[in-house]
Amino acid sequence: MKFETPASANPIDRMKVVGRAHTRIDGPLKTAGAAPYAYEHHEVANPAYGYIVGAAVGKGTIRSMNLAEAKASPGVLAIVTAREAGKLGKGKYNTVKLLGGPQVDHYHQAIAIVVAETFEQARAAASLVRVDYARAKGRFDLDEALKTAPLTGGTSGEGSAAPPVDRVGSFEQAFAAAPVKLDAEYTTPDQSHAMMEPFASIAAWNGDNLTVWTSNQMVDWSRTDLATTLGIPKEKIRLISPYVGGGFGGKLFLRADAVMAALGARAAGRPVKVAMPRPFVPNNTTHRPATRQRIRIGALRDGAITAIAHESGSGDQPHGSPETAVNQTKLLYAGANRLISMRLAVLDLPEGNAMRAPGEAPGLMALEIAIDEMAEKLGMDPVAFRVKNDTQVDPEKPARRFSERQLVRCLNEGAERFGWSKRSATPGQVRDGKWLVGMGVAAAFRNHINMASGARARLGRDGVVTVETDMTDIGTGSYTIIAQTAGEMMGVPAESVVVKLGDSAFPVSAGSGGQFGAANATAGVYAACVKLREAITQRLGFSSADAIFEKGRVISGKRAADLKQAAAAGDLVGEDKIEFGDLEKAWQISTFGAHFVEVGVDAYTGVTRVRRMLAVCAAGRIINPTSARSQVIGAMTMGVGGALMEELAVDKRFGLFINHDLASYEVPVHADIPHQEVVFLDEADDKANPMKAKGVGELGLCGVGAAVANAVYNATGVRVRDYPITLDKHLERLPAIV
Numbered sequence: 001m002k003f004e005t006p007a008s009a010n011p012i013d014r015m016k017v018v019g020r021a022h023t024r025i026d027g028p029l030k031t032a033g034a035a036p037y038a039y040e041h042h043e044v045a046n047p048a049y050g051y052i053v054g055a056a057v058g059k060g061t062i063r064s065m066n067l068a069e070a071k072a073s074p075g076v077l078a079i080v081t082a083r084e085a086g087k088l089g090k091g092k093y094n095t096v097k098l099l100g101g102p103q104v105d106h107y108h109q110a111i112a113i114v115v116a117e118t119f120e121q122a123r124a125a126a127s128l129v130r131v132d133y134a135r136a137k138g139r140f141d142l143d144e145a146l147k148t149a150p151l152t153g154g155t156s157g158e159g160s161a162a163p164p165v166d167r168v169g170s171f172e173q174a175f176a177a178a179p180v181k182l183d184a185e186y187t188t189p190d191q192s193h194a195m196m197e198p199f200a201s202i203a204a205w206n207g208d209n210l211t212v213w214t215s216n217q218m219v220d221w222s223r224t225d226l227a228t229t230l231g232i233p234k235e236k237i238r239l240i241s242p243y244v245g246g247g248f249g250g251k252l253f254l255r256a257d258a259v260m261a262a263l264g265a266r267a268a269g270r271p272v273k274v275a276m277p278r279p280f281v282p283n284n285t286t287h288r289p290a291t292r293q294r295i296r297i298g299a300l301r302d303g304a305i306t307a308i309a310h311e312s313g314s315g316d317q318p319h320g321s322p323e324t325a326v327n328q329t330k331l332l333y334a335g336a337n338r339l340i341s342m343r344l345a346v347l348d349l350p351e352g353n354a355m356r357a358p359g360e361a362p363g364l365m366a367l368e369i370a371i372d373e374m375a376e377k378l379g380m381d382p383v384a385f386r387v388k389n390d391t392q393v394d395p396e397k398p399a400r401r402f403s404e405r406q407l408v409r410c411l412n413e414g415a416e417r418f419g420w421s422k423r424s425a426t427p428g429q430v431r432d433g434k435w436l437v438g439m440g441v442a443a444a445f446r447n448h449i450n451m452a453s454g455a456r457a458r459l460g461r462d463g464v465v466t467v468e469t470d471m472t473d474i475g476t477g478s479y480t481i482i483a484q485t486a487g488e489m490m491g492v493p494a495e496s497v498v499v500k501l502g503d504s505a506f507p508v509s510a511g512s513g514g515q516f517g518a519a520n521a522t523a524g525v526y527a528a529c530v531k532l533r534e535a536i537t538q539r540l541g542f543s544s545a546d547a548i549f550e551k552g553r554v555i556s557g558k559r560a561a562d563l564k565q566a567a568a569a570g571d572l573v574g575e576d577k578i579e580f581g582d583l584e585k586a587w588q589i590s591t592f593g594a595h596f597v598e599v600g601v602d603a604y605t606g607v608t609r610v611r612r613m614l615a616v617c618a619a620g621r622i623i624n625p626t627s628a629r630s631q632v633i634g635a636m637t638m639g640v641g642g643a644l645m646e647e648l649a650v651d652k653r654f655g656l657f658i659n660h661d662l663a664s665y666e667v668p669v670h671a672d673i674p675h676q677e678v679v680f681l682d683e684a685d686d687k688a689n690p691m692k693a694k695g696v697g698e699l700g701l702c703g704v705g706a707a708v709a710n711a712v713y714n715a716t717g718v719r720v721r722d723y724p725i726t727l728d729k730h731l732e733r734l735p736a737i738v
Contacts, residue, residue, distance in 0.1 A: 001527035003450075004581030006686040011549070012526065012621075013684075017487040017494055018691075021626040025479040025499065026243070035243045038200040038215040039275050047202060048077055050115045050264040050274040051122035052256060053129050054108035054284055055100055058655020059138030059348045062102045062111065066130035070114060073128055075121030078267035081112045085263050091225025093253040095320045095351045098229065099260070104133070105317065106350045107656035108283035113260040115268045138348035140655040142290055145345030146313040152344035154321035158514025159447035160359030162326050162340055168396050169337035171296075174307035178298025182374045186295065186366035186721045188325075190648035190657065191288040193355055194667050197245025198281060203261035204271035211238045214258045217251045218511035219470040223504045225254040230262060241502040244474040244512075248638075249354035251474070252513045255285050279660040282350065282648055287657070289314040289323045289352030291362045295370040298337075303380050303388045309339035310367065315347035323352065325363035328445045328702070331590065332367070334391035348655055354513070356638060357698035360446055361705070365642065365723060368442035368706030373719070381425070382441050382710070383415050394588045403587040403687035406618035407443060410594040410681065414616040415441070417679065418596040428717035428735045435600035436735065437611070438715025442703035444593030444617070448685075448694040449516040450584055453524030454507030454577030457486060457532040461571065463552060463564040465490050466498040467528070471509035471521040473501055476697060477627030478512065478521065484624060485522040485691070489529035491549030492563070507575060515591070515695030522623060523578040523689040532574030536566045578689065587687045591619040591699045595636070595707040601715045603737050606727030608712055610640055612675040613704075620685040620694030632700035633676045639704020641668045647724050 012018050029035035036042070055062075067079050082088075082101030090097050100109040112129055116122035139145055155161035175181065201214040210232070216222045219239050227234040244251060257274045265272040276284060291314045298307035314323035322344040330340055355361070375385035390408050394400040415421070423439040424430050430437040455469040467486050473479050483497040490497075500506065507528075510520035537544040542556035554561050566572065583589075596614040601607070615632050622628045645666040648657040659665045678700075684692035705723065713719050718730040 001530065001576050002579050002581060003689055004583065007690045007692055010690055011489050012691055014488065017484045018623050019621065022480055022484060022494055022624050024477055024627060025483055026473060037197055037243050037245050038202065038213050038241065039273060041202055041213045044202050044204055044271045047271040047273050048115050048117060048268050049119040049122045050113045050261055050272045051126040052110045052260050052274065052276065052280065053112040053114065053126050054280060055104045055111050056131065057104055057133045057135050058107040058140060060104050060133045060135040062104065063132040063134050070125045070128040073121065073125035075117035076114060076125045077117065077270065078115045078264060079112060080263045080267050084267065089228045089231055091228050091254050093221055093225055095317045098256040106348060108280055108350065110256040110260055110284060113264045115264040115272055138655045139346060140349055140650060140652045142315045142345060142347065143292065145315055145347060146292060146343055149313060149343040149345035151341055152322050153342065154324055156324050156354055156358040158354065158358065158516060159449040160324040160327040162324055162330065162342055164342060166330065166340040167338065171307050171309050171337045171339035174337035175296055175298040178306050179301055180299045180377050182297045182370060182377060184295055184370055184373060184721060186293045186369060188291045188362040188365050188723045190290045190650065191355060191642060191646050192282040192648055192665055193248040193250035194281065194662065194665060195246030195248055195250060198276045198278060199255050199257040199285060200275040201258040201261040202271060202273045203265040205265055209236050210262055211240065212258050212262060213240045215244050215251055216241045217244060217247045217472050217474055217513050219472060219502060219504050220508045221511065222254040222258065226258060229254065229259055239504040241472055244472055247474045248356040249358065249513060250286055252354055278662060282657045282660045284350065286351050286353035287648060288355035289316060291323050291325050293325055293366040295366055297370060297374045299374060299378060303378050303385050305333055305335040305389045307337040308333065308335045311341045313343040313345065315345040316352040318346050320352060323362060324359035327359045328363050329367055330396060331394060331588065332443060332445050333389040334395055338395065349650065357446060357701050360702045364442065364445065364703045365705040368703050369709050369721060372710045383411050383420060386411055386443055400586065400588055403589045404618065404683055404685045405592060406681055406683060407592040410592055410616040410618055414594040414596050414614055418614045420596065423714065427714050432600065434603050436603050436715040437598065437600050438711045438713065440597045440707045440709065440711030440714055442595050442707035442710065444595055444699050444703040446515055446591050446699045446702050448589040448591055448688055449514055450580040450689065451510040451516050451520045452577055452579045453510035453520040455509065455525040455528040456507050456573060456575040457525065457528040459532060459536060459563060459567045459572045461564065461567045464496055464498055465492060466500065467525055468500045468506040469509045469521065469524060470504055470506045471501050471517065472512045474512045476512060476517065476631060477624060478517065480627055481518055481522055481623045482525050485525045486529055489526060489533065492552050507577065515698040518623060519689055519691060519693040519695055520578065522691050522693065526690050527576040527578045528574050531576045532572060535572045535574055539572065540566050583687050589685065589688055591694050591696065593617040593699050595703045597707040597711045599708060599711040599715055601712060603734060606731035606734060608644055608725065610673060610708065614677045615700055616679045616681065617696055617699055618681040618683050619696040619699055620683050620688055621692045622680045623693055625680065628680065628696050629678045631697040632678045635697060635700030636676055636704050637668050637673050639701050640672060640708060643705040643708035643723060643725055645724050
């Protein structure tokens with residue numbers, strides 16, 4: 001199915017199943033421990049266990065590896081290094097090779113796998129691998145590297161992109177002439193995905209055919225890259241990932257657990273299980289890169305922005321990409337004169353790549369503080385300043401309108417619901433016992449992305465509809481919204497739909513990531529169900545043009561039949577995929593929101609506590625309000641972590657992230673998040689897809705950090721532009737206690 005014109009009325013508009021709150025289909029399985037994660041596929045017979053040996057230097061060369069003691073260790077079946085593995089390729093989505101040696105590209109890069117009868121034996125033997133390194137001087141200091149870093153364009157691969165330099169009008173001239181100006185710098189740190197389920201895989205060979213059970217967000221991407229890495233045909237690999245215990249972008253790509261499990265299994269002649277130890281999550285895999293951002297804004301005294309510039313620098317391995325932190329500034333606010341630029345420094349730290357809302361998440365952490373600072377200079381309310389500079393067209397291409405843009409409504413309704421009118425415009429004035437209390441706001445923005453997505457729908461003789469697609473569920477509710485979509489299309493309740501996900505034997509979907517998964521995967525299911533409806537009406541001899549599917553029946557004119565009747569002669573199958581035309585060239589398709597946060601800052605200790613949070617989101621048709629709310633409150637929680645605690649500490653001497661476990665890399669817990677409220681505005685975006693839906697899982701994060709930062713400033717009068725906002729950065733400047 002090609003989606004080339006705005007969606008007209010279709011069966012989804014009935015909203016009898018879609019758009020209704022529905023509990024998670026996979027919930028009972030997960031709470032009962034019956035949902036198998038990557039490491040738990042017990043149908044794999046007689047598995048051995050692999051343990052990855054990670055490089056102990058940040059940059060250098062392996063002079064030699066002594067494996068004798070490890071090979072003699074009890075239970076050891078095989079040891080694979082780069083020498084035993086032979087020539088390996090590098091996948092399209094991998095910046096550096098997944099098996100190092102003799103060159104070491106970064107700390108904890110995999111350099112060997114030890115396979116043994118038990119996990120404990122493999123771990124013990126891995127500790128006996130003796131490696132002699134020639135350490136090389138590495139580039140581990142972002143600030144130093146940015147001094148000579150070139151201007152570099154790039155894309156996150158999921159809707160956030162910008163050229164090296166992007167100019168509209170004459171920024172320098174307009175900024176110089178502006179009566180009110182802001183020129184400030186902001187920093188965001190390296191961050192880790194810190195998902196609960198570590199990277200894990202089981203690999204099993206049957207002749208030259210390989211099956212991998214793994215924890216991955218994008219089945220087809222990783223299957224393709226695994227084939228490239230191993231140098232075997234893609235058709236020889238089956239990748240299975242039915243349940244994923246969190247990913248946040250870290251599991252978008254093929255990682256070393258799958259590659260090393262495959263190499264270990266081939267060497268041992270047995271299926272092999274590999275789970276990365278927790279320190280490997282930040283150092284062996286990917287992370288959100290740190291940024292250094294400069295924002296300049298010039299405005300007239302009435303608050304109209306006349307000039308806006310956003311410049312960002314970040315670092316990555318050679319041939320990597322910048323963190324596209326300037327992307328939202330291209331589209332969020334009006335202003336005739338604009339400058340956007342990015343620099344990319346080459347670093348030898350572990351690979352930087354996508355983490356939930358890459359680009360916009362760190363970009364809005366800076367931009368939305370700058371907007372608040374500018375409002376203060378103008379003597380304007382921060383909400384009013386944002387409303388003043390709203391635009392219904394692409395500021396760089398005024399002829400291109402937004403398909404839907406309800407940012408002003410998000411801000412105004414959020415302000416009313418949150419009690420914004422009670423906020424003190426003067427910082428540091430509101431106290432509640434020992435607490436300094438403040439409110440903050442930030443706009444939320446995230447682009448919608450259209451991606452081809454396929455599915456197969458089958459009607460069985462029992463009247464049950466089965467949907468198969470390689471779409472994954474990373475805790476986001478994919479099983480449920482796909483069941484709702486098929487239920488709406490086929491006129492049955494979601495409970496009458498069986499959903500099978502995460503298997504490369506199924507049609508290729510958009511996958512989970514970038515806030516594109518739900519809208520595109522359900523649109524693919526919509527397309528498959530259109531085919532199935534046609535097959536059903538054809539078998540029944542009904543007209544497909546006027547057929548109505550409801551309550552398990554098909555009605556056409558004065559004729560009606562049960563779905564079971566249509567399948568009595570055998571199962572009926574519909575398979576198709578959604579593909580997109582050029583609508584996104586004519587329309588800017590984005591999602592918008594507003595975040596409001598109230599914090600208390602302990603006047604004695606400087607400790608910050610979030611008191612309440614509100615998100616108001618406009619993100620197209622909400623397929624399942626229950627799972628959508630869960631996505632947003634989870635994102636809001638992640639935003640609090642980014643604002644107040646999350647930071648990978650870089651050892652600039654040796655090139656590693658020191659706090660590489662959940663004891664020292666702090667993330668929010670339940671006690672940190674006392675109250676959250678989420679509001680979804682009514683919206684059906686007919687330019688997006690037949691579902692008229694867009695994503696929301698990353699919108700819930702975008703802007704949260706700045707809303708927290710702005711609330712801290714409103715509480716204390718101390719402006720912190722360096723995330724995370726820890727007490728040491730404002731304690732000495734807090735208002736006097738007496």
